[in-house]
Amino acid sequence: MSDWTAARLPSFAGRTVIVTGANSGLGEVTARELARVGARVILACRNTAKGDAAAAGMPGDVEVRPLDLQDLASVRAFADGFLESTDTVDVLVNNAGIMAVPYAQTVDGFESQIGTNHLGHFALTNLLLPKVTDRVVTVSSLMHLIGKVSIKDLNWKSRPYFAWPAYGQSKLANLLFTSELQARLTASGSAVRAVAAHPGYSATNLQGQTGNEFGTKFWKAANVMATSADFGARQTLYAVSQDVPGNSFIGPRFGARGATGLSPRSPLASSKGTARALWELSEQLTGTGFPL
Numbered sequence: 001m002s003d004w005t006a007a008r009l010p011s012f013a014g015r016t017v018i019v020t021g022a023n024s025g026l027g028e029v030t031a032r033e034l035a036r037v038g039a040r041v042i043l044a045c046r047n048t049a050k051g052d053a054a055a056a057g058m059p060g061d062v063e064v065r066p067l068d069l070q071d072l073a074s075v076r077a078f079a080d081g082f083l084e085s086t087d088t089v090d091v092l093v094n095n096a097g098i099m100a101v102p103y104a105q106t107v108d109g110f111e112s113q114i115g116t117n118h119l120g121h122f123a124l125t126n127l128l129l130p131k132v133t134d135r136v137v138t139v140s141s142l143m144h145l146i147g148k149v150s151i152k153d154l155n156w157k158s159r160p161y162f163a164w165p166a167y168g169q170s171k172l173a174n175l176l177f178t179s180e181l182q183a184r185l186t187a188s189g190s191a192v193r194a195v196a197a198h199p200g201y202s203a204t205n206l207q208g209q210t211g212n213e214f215g216t217k218f219w220k221a222a223n224v225m226a227t228s229a230d231f232g233a234r235q236t237l238y239a240v241s242q243d244v245p246g247n248s249f250i251g252p253r254f255g256a257r258g259a260t261g262l263s264p265r266s267p268l269a270s271s272k273g274t275a276r277a278l279w280e281l282s283e284q285l286t287g288t289g290f291p292l
Contacts, residue, residue, distance in 0.1 A: 004260045006033045006230070006237050013038035016089050017240070018128070020067060020121070021096025023050040026139065026199055029233035030093060034240070035060040044078060044096075046070075069096055069120025070106035072286060079127035089131045091240055094121040094138040094174075100163040103156065110285065111155040113163075117170035122177060123286040130291050135193040136181065137239045140174040140249070142198055145266050147172030151277045154285075173278060175249065175265055180275040181290075182247040188292040193246040197239040198263060199232025200252040235260055 012034055022031040022043035035041045035058045044067035045051035051064035065081065068074035082089060097117045106115035125136055147168030153159050156166060174196060181194040231252075238260045239250040251263030268274065283289045 004234070004238055004242075006234055009033060009037045009237060009241055011038050012090075012241075015091070015134075016040045016042065016087065017091045017093065018042040018044055018089055019093040019095055020044045020069065020124070021046075023047060023054045023064075025229050026233045026236060027093075027095040028054045029229050030095060030236050030240070031062065032058045033233065033237055035062050039090075046096075067096075067124075068107075069116045069124070070108075070110075070112060072108050072120070072123055075120055075123045076127065079124060082128060082131050087131065088133050089128060090134045092125060092128055092132055092136045093236060093240060094125065094136065095236065096121075097139065097170075100167045102163065103161040103166075108285075109155070111161070111166060113166045113170045114154055114173060117167075118173035118177060119282060119286055121174075122282045123288045125177075125181065126286075126288040126291060129192070132192055135195055135240070136178075137195050137197060137236060138174045138178050139236055140178075140196045140198050141167075141171040142200065142251075143168050144171040144175055144198075144269055147266075148268060149173055149176065149274055149278055151274070151281055154278075154281060172266070172269055175269040176271070176275040176278050177282070178249075179247050179270070179272070180279045183272075183275075184279075184290045185246065185292070188290075190292050193244075195239045195244055195246065195248050195250065197235045197250040199235050 017034050017039045019027050019031045021027040023045040031041045031043055040061040043051045043055055043062060043064045045064060046068045048064050048066050055062045055064050065078060067078040098113055101112060104112040106112055110119055149169055149172055178194045178196040185192050185194060235251050249263045249265050253259045253261060
C-alpha cells in the first residue's frame, strides 16, 4: 500500500477502455485520466449530450456511445456494437450507478437500484466478455456494509422498500458479482481478472439525485467532509492499472480516506454460496450468462 496517485498511471497507448457513466463524477475523472495516458476511451452514457460535453474536456481519443443500464435492449445494442466489430476491449469499468433513490422500476421491471447498479452491469459484462482481454473493474461502495442480498426478493416485490438498504444490497451485489465472475474466469482458464473498487466518500452528483428533498440537502451538506472526485476515482484507476490479484477490493486505507490499496469487505460479501445464487438468479433475470 502506498500514496499512489493518477500521476503514476502507466501508458495505456494502444489500449481500449469502456467506462460506464463517464459523463460526470468518478466516471468522468476515470475516463479523463485514462485518455490522458493514451487509452482509447469509450464513454458509455445514458445522456449522450452530457457525455459529449464531458468528452470535449478530455485529451486524446475519446468516443461517446449510448448505454442505458435500466434497459436491457440498450445494453444489448451497446454490446452488439463491439461484438460485430474487430475491436477488443482491454478494460471494462462498471462505474455508473444511482444512490438511495425512491422506488422505481427499470424498463424490464427491476427495482431501479439493483437494476442499474448490478443487473445492467451483469448483462453488459457477460455480453462483452468475449472481447475483454485484461480485466473487469466494478465500482462498489462502503455502503455494501449495510447491504443484505435477498435471493427470494431481489427486486423488492414482497417487502417494504427502503432506499438505503436497497442501495446497500446493490453495492453488496457488486462485490458478490466480482467474486463469482473471478471464480468462473479462473475455472475457464481465462487470464482476465475481475476486480472491485470503492471511492471512500467522494463528493459527486450522486448525492444530489436521491429524489428525497431532505436526503438531498443532508448529503449535499455532508459533502463538505467528502474527498474529491479525483480522490475517489484514484481507487478505480489503481484497480484498472496495477498488478492486483483477481477478486481484489481496492479502496482508501481508512475507509473514506488514506492511501490506496486492498480494502476489507463484509462477511456477507465473502459468501461463495450467495455469490453463486445471485449469479444464477441474475442469469435468469437478464437472459445472459457466462460466455467463456
